[in-house]
Each structure stands twice: as structure tokens, then as C-alpha cells.
Amino acid sequence: MESGNGAMSDAMNFDEPEHVRMLRDQTRRFVAEHMPRAKAREWDRGNIFPREVFDKFAALGMMGLTTEERYGGAGVDIYATMAVIEEIAKRSVALACPYIMAVCYAGMNLGESASEEQKETLLPKVAAGKLMFAYGLSEPNVGGDLATVETTAAREGDEIVLNGAKRWCTGAHIADYIFCLARSGPREEKYKNLSIVLVPADAAGLTITPLGHLGIRGVETKDVILENVRVPAANILGGPEKWNKGWGQLAGRALEVEKLELSACALGLAEAALADAWTYAEERVQFGKPIAHHQAIRHSLAEARTKVQAMRHMLYHAAWLANNNRPCSVETSMAKLFCCEGAAEVSEQAIRVVGAYGLSDDMDLERYLRDAKSLPIVGGSSNMQKNNIANRLKLGA
Numbered sequence: 455m456e457s458g459n460g461a462m463s464d465a466m467n468f469d470e471p472e473h474v475r476m477l478r479d480q481t482r483r484f485v486a487e488h489m490p491r492a493k494a495r496e497w498d499r500g501n502i503f504p505r506e507v508f509d510k511f512a513a514l515g516m517m518g519l520t521t522e523e524r525y526g527g528a529g530v531d532i533y534a535t536m537a538v539i540e541e542i543a544k545r546s547v548a549l550a551c552p553y554i555m556a557v558c559y560a561g562m563n564l565g566e567s568a569s570e571e572q573k574e575t576l577l578p579k580v581a582a583g584k585l586m587f588a589y590g591l592s593e594p595n596v597g598g599d600l601a602t603v604e605t606t607a608a609r610e611g612d613e614i615v616l617n618g619a620k621r622w623c624t625g626a627h628i629a630d631y632i633f634c635l636a637r638s639g640p641r642e643e644k645y646k647n648l649s650i651v652l653v654p655a656d657a658a659g660l661t662i663t664p665l666g667h668l669g670i671r672g673v674e675t676k677d678v679i680l681e682n683v684r685v686p687a688a689n690i691l692g693g694p695e696k697w698n699k700g701w702g703q704l705a706g707r708a709l710e711v712e713k714l715e716l717s718a719c720a721l722g723l724a725e726a727a728l729a730d731a732w733t734y735a736e737e738r739v740q741f742g743k744p745i746a747h748h749q750a751i752r753h754s755l756a757e758a759r760t761k762v763q764a765m766r767h768m769l770y771h772a773a774w775l776a777n778n779n780r781p782c783s784v785e786t787s788m789a790k791l792f793c794c795e796g797a798a799e800v801s802e803q804a805i806r807v808v809g810a811y812g813l814s815d816d817m818d819l820e821r822y823l824r825d826a827k828s829l830p831i832v833g834g835s836s837n838m839q840k841n842n843i844a845n846r847l848k849l850g851a
């Protein structure tokens with residue numbers, strides 16, 4: 455007989471679905487075999503994107519998790535996508551970035567906002583691991599206030615002409631398209647008159663230049679200069695009828711997923727930093743006993759473990775809401791805020807537990823710290839997430 459308690463235990467089931475466990479295991483095995491620690495260090499030091507490894511991962515069918523089956527994907531599964539990102543980020547956030555560029559930037563945005571023609575042409579390529587987008591939102595003068603972009607898009611017959619500069623364009627040099635937010639009409643109406651144009655990364659007039667910065671070496675972020683770049687009007691995201699309607703396309707599930715993918719990177723990174731510090735604390739002997747037996751170290755690791763557990767719950771609860779098409783803007787902002795701040799804190803805490811060797815390039819902790827620093831800044835800073843949480847919850851309204 456089904457009891458009230460039975461129904462409740464069903465609703466509160468925290469077990470990961472079987473297919474997600476399998477994807478997780480498959481990703482773990484792939485990471486262990488094709489992305490070993492030594493290689494991740496080598497790619498970080500050499501600033502290398504290992505495309506052949508990425509292609510092997512795609513061959514396992516891992517790129518179709520945000521693409522509907524009718525376009526060659528496995529069906530949209532945001533929860534499973536986050537599990538895969540988390541597992542890759544445990545090795546390296548830089549290695550998770552190209553996966554995100556394909557599955558989230560391209561797959562999610564096309565699935566949510568593309569025209570039928572664009573979906574039919576582009577989504578099968580995403581699912582096959584043959585298409586990556588780089589986000590061209592930020593600009594030299596434009597950070598969080600994205601609706602003030604200065605890059606212009608003008609219609610000339612069946613073509614769009616783009617001029618301007620995009621900054622912090624992660625992976626522009628390995629992407630197929632720049633997902634470019636541009637001012638396409640008068641500035642007076644700030645949130646109207648914006649369009650998203652898919653600009654081929656090899657278009658004439660488009661130049662990609664380096665931008666020195668801390669972290670995510672191998673994928674890097676770049677400057678992208680657009681000088682009279684011409685693309686067909688068919689490259690407007692959603693088709694020509696979506697001209698001047700770009701702002702609305704930035705909202706919705708793709709935006710929720712952007713917050714979640716960074717939270718998944720943060721969780722993976724924090725787990726890796728914690729695991730390394732935990733093991734080290736059990737092995738390093740000072741004052742006649744493993745440092746794990748000194749209370750200060752025990753407390754520090756217990757605190758970090760608690761934080762990571764909370765990060766996991768926040769991420770997967772928000773991912774579950776997004777997956778089920780439930781309202782989740784507050785929960786995704788909370789996850790982004792908590793997980794990204796958490797990763798920055800845990801990666802620093804891990805170094806303090808380990809001590810001097812934590813700063814050595816014989817360990818990975820200094821890389822985790824470098825990569826963690828950007829997480830509370832990118833994809834909507836922690837302050838912007840707090841604004842969103844307070845606004846959505848109508849604080850003071």
C-alpha cells in the first residue's frame with residue numbers, strides 16, 4: 455500500500471538516476487585514461503588545447519546531452535550534462551571549457567533559440583562534437599551591464615555588417631562561431647534593438663588576438679575584433695525575424711544553464727582540491743604524527759568537506775529544477791554564488807592545509823587556485839547573482 459511517507463520518500467530521493475551514474479562512470483574512466491594528471495599539468499604549462507582528446511570524448515556520444523533526439527542528440531538532460539562537466543572539472547576546469555562551448559554555448563542556445571533551419575543544420579554537428587561556440591558578450595567597456603554593448607550590427611540587404619570589439623571571448627581561437635551580442639538599432643531603448651549573430655570565427659574582417667590573464671590555460675580567453683565583418687542575415691540567432699530581439703534570447707533556460715555549468719566547474723575543482731589536501735594530510739608527518747591528527751587541520755578539512763557537500767546539493771537541486779522546466783532563476787543564482795565562492799575558498803584552504811608543497815608546481819593545488827579565481831567573476835559576478843536573488847525575491851518591492 456502506498457503511504458504518505460512512501461510518496462514523501464519518493465519525492466525526496468537523492469539517488470542519482472542510473473543513466474547519470476553510468477555517464478559519470480564513463481567520464482571518470484575517460485578522464486583517468488585520456489586526461490591523466492600529468493597530461494593536465496603539461497597542457498596547463500604549455501597552454502595547449504588537446505583537440506584529439508576532445509574528439510575521442512565526442513566519439514563516445516557525450517556531446518549530445520543538450521540536443522533533442524530528432525537532431526541527433528541523446529535528449530536534453532541538464533542534470534546529466536552537469537555531472538559530466540563536474541567529472542571533467544575534477545581534473546581541470548580548462549578541459550571542461552571546450553565541452554561547455556559545445557554542449558552548453560552551442561547546444562543549449564541553439565536548442566532554445568535557433569530557427570528550425572538552424573537547428574537542422576547545426577545541432578547534429580553539436581551532437582557529433584563538431585561545433586563549438588565562443589561567447590562574444592563582454593567588451594572592453596562592457597562587463598555586467600551587457601545591454602550597453604557597443605559592437606554594432608547593421609542590415610544591408612540579405613547581409614549583416616558587424617563592427618566592434620569583443621573581450622574575454624573564451625576559446626575564440628578553437629571555436630567555429632562567435633555568439634555575438636550586438637547593438638542593431640538605436641541605443642535609446644536599451645534592452646530592445648539588440649541582436650545575437652552567429653559569426654564564423656574565420657570570417658573575413660574578424661581578428662582574434664591574445665589577452666594575457668590568470669587561469670584556464672589551454673583554452674584561454676581572447677580579444678575578437680570585428681571590422682566590417684559580413685555574414686548572411688540567416689545567421690541571426692532564430693532567423694531574420696529575431697532581428698532586434700536578442701535580449702530575450704539571452705534569458706531563459708540557456709542562461710540558467712550558464713550559471714549551472716560554472717557551478718559544476720566549481721564543484722569539480724573544489725572536490726579535486728579537497729581530495730588532494732585530504733590525502734596529503736594523511737601522509738605528511740610533523741611533530742610525530744600525520745598532520746591530519748592535528749585538530750586545526752581536521753577542522754579545516756571537515757569544514758571544506760561540509761562546504762563541498764552543500765555545493766553539490768545546491769547545484770543538483772537547481773539542475774533538477776531546470777531539467778524539469780521549473781522556475782529556477784533564484785536557485786541557479788544561489789548555486790552560482792555559493793559554488794563559485796566556495797571553490798575559491800576551498801582551493802585556498804587546501805593550500806593552507808598542505809603548506810609549502812601546496813604552492814609547488816609538483817602538485818595541482820596552485821593550478822586549482824589559479825582557475826578558481828575567475829569563477830566568482832565570470833558569467834555574472836557574485837554581486838550580480840546577489841542582485842538577481844534579491845530582485846527576484848522582490849526585496850523591498
Ligand SMILES: Cc1cc2nc3c(=O)[nH]c(=O)nc-3n(C[C@H](O)[C@H](O)[C@H](O)COP(=O)(O)OP(=O)(O)OC[C@H]3O[C@@H](n4cnc5c(N)ncnc54)[C@H](O)[C@@H]3O)c2cc1C
Nearest residue numbers: 589590591592597598622623624675828832833834835837
Ligand atoms: C577568465 C574569464 C573568462 C571569461 N569568458 C567570457 C566569455 O567567454 N565571454 C564573455 O562574453 N565574457 C567572458 N568573460 C567576462 C565575464 O563574463 C565578465 O568578467 C563579467 O561579465 C563581469 O564583467 P567585469 O568583470 O568586466 O565587471 P564589471 O561589470 O565591470 O564590474 C566590476 C565590479 O563591479 C561590480 N558590479 C558591477 N555592477 C554592479 C552592480 N549593479 N551591483 C553590484 N556590483 C556591481 C562587479 O561585481 C565587479 O566586482 C570572462 C572573464 C574572465 C575573467
